Amino acid sequence: MSYETITIESAEGVGIVTLNRPKVLNALSPQLLAELIDAVTEFDRDPQVRCIALLGSDKAFAAGADIGSMADASPIDMMRSNDFARIERLRELSTPIVAGVSGYALGGGCELAMACDLIIASETAQFGQPEINLGIIPGAGGTQRLTRAVGKALAMDLVLTGRMLSAIEARNAGIVARITAPEAWRDETLAVCRTIATKSPIALQVARDAINAAFETTLTQGIEFERRAFHVLFASDDQKEGMSAFLEKRRPAFTGS
Ligand code: CO8
Numbered sequence: 001m002s003y004e005t006i007t008i009e010s011a012e013g014v015g016i017v018t019l020n021r022p023k024v025l026n027a028l029s030p031q032l033l034a035e036l037i038d039a040v041t042e043f044d045r046d047p048q049v050r051c052i053a054l055l056g057s058d059k060a061f062a063a064g065a066d067i068g069s070m071a072d073a074s075p076i077d078m079m080r081s082n083d084f085a086r087i088e089r090l091r092e093l094s095t096p097i098v099a100g101v102s103g104y105a106l107g108g109g110c111e112l113a114m115a116c117d118l119i120i121a122s123e124t125a126q127f128g129q130p131e132i133n134l135g136i137i138p139g140a141g142g143t144q145r146l147t148r149a150v151g152k153a154l155a156m157d158l159v160l161t162g163r164m165l166s167a168i169e170a171r172n173a174g175i176v177a178r179i180t181a182p183e184a185w186r187d188e189t190l191a192v193c194r195t196i197a198t199k200s201p202i203a204l205q206v207a208r209d210a211i212n213a214a215f216e217t218t219l220t221q222g223i224e225f226e227r228r229a230f231h232v233l234f235a236s237d238d239q240k241e242g243m244s245a246f247l248e249k250r251r252p253a254f255t256g257s
Pocket of ligand 1: 067068
């Protein structure tokens with residue numbers, strides 16, 4: 001399938017999706033969201049792709065939902081299209097997905113980045129939920145995922161004032177995993193993806209499920225989930241391969257079986 005609002009490429013086990021609406025700072029139109037979800041779903045089905053990178057441009061990861069395309073919408077229009085629910089699909093992927101953020105990650109853009117497994121950010125990155133300035137509130141996890149990541153005080157600050165967080169503040173608050181120099185964000189994101197792509201796909205999938213379970217369960221349930229998941233991995237060829245390779249002092253060759 002050919003896309004108009006994103007570009008895709010793949011190399012060295014990494015599927016790369018780049019948001020590509022530069023004139024509107026990668027504002028997330030319904031078409032862009034549909035193409036994005038289609039592309040990551042295709043990569044998820046491709047056994048050659050072991051990690052997905054989601055990138056924007058130097059100036060903007062994404063400046064939010066496309067304001068022009070929803071300015072005149074009715075509640076029924078919003079319910080019928082339910083476009084913003086699409087980003088929940090990222091959680092269901094079997095393949096890890098890493099956001100590379102430079103410049104603005106605002107509103108739905110911030111929510112989209114937070115829906116990925118981890119965020120690598122340029123020093124220039126700015127995160128925020130400025131929906132309050134438009135007379136609305138975040139609609140794709142900005143009051144929920146953000147609050148779980150940063151706590152009530154900072155979530156209230158961001159959502160009620162609409163102010164932006166610098167990359168350093170975002171890392172200190174737990175939204176961002178790593179910060180890079182302004183010219184290095186793309187390369188660093190792809191390097192992280194290539195590293196992940198060398199690991200066991202089955203162990204990666206189980207690890208993501210276990211970490212995500214920490215947000216949904218009590219500690220006792222989460223520990224139990226983790227222990228059972230740990231036990232189950234001993235049924236995988238990759239566990240045998242990983243441990244044999246260690247003992248034989250060679251690199252493991254994981255197959256995802
Ligand atoms: N939607 C549509 N167009 C946009 C958007 C947007 N979110 N953001 C920027 N643009 C357009 C501008 O209108 C402008 O177009 P034009 O050149 O035709 O005038 C162009 O992009 C460049 O923008 P600016 O001239 O404003 O650039 P600046 O560098 O001066 O400012 C800002 C950059 C600060 C990012 C500014 O553009 C801005 O404040 N943008 C809006 C940010 C915002 O309010 N985002 C929240 C949107 S609502 C939302 O996201 C709800 C989330 C629901 C869930 C979504 C799930 C996916």
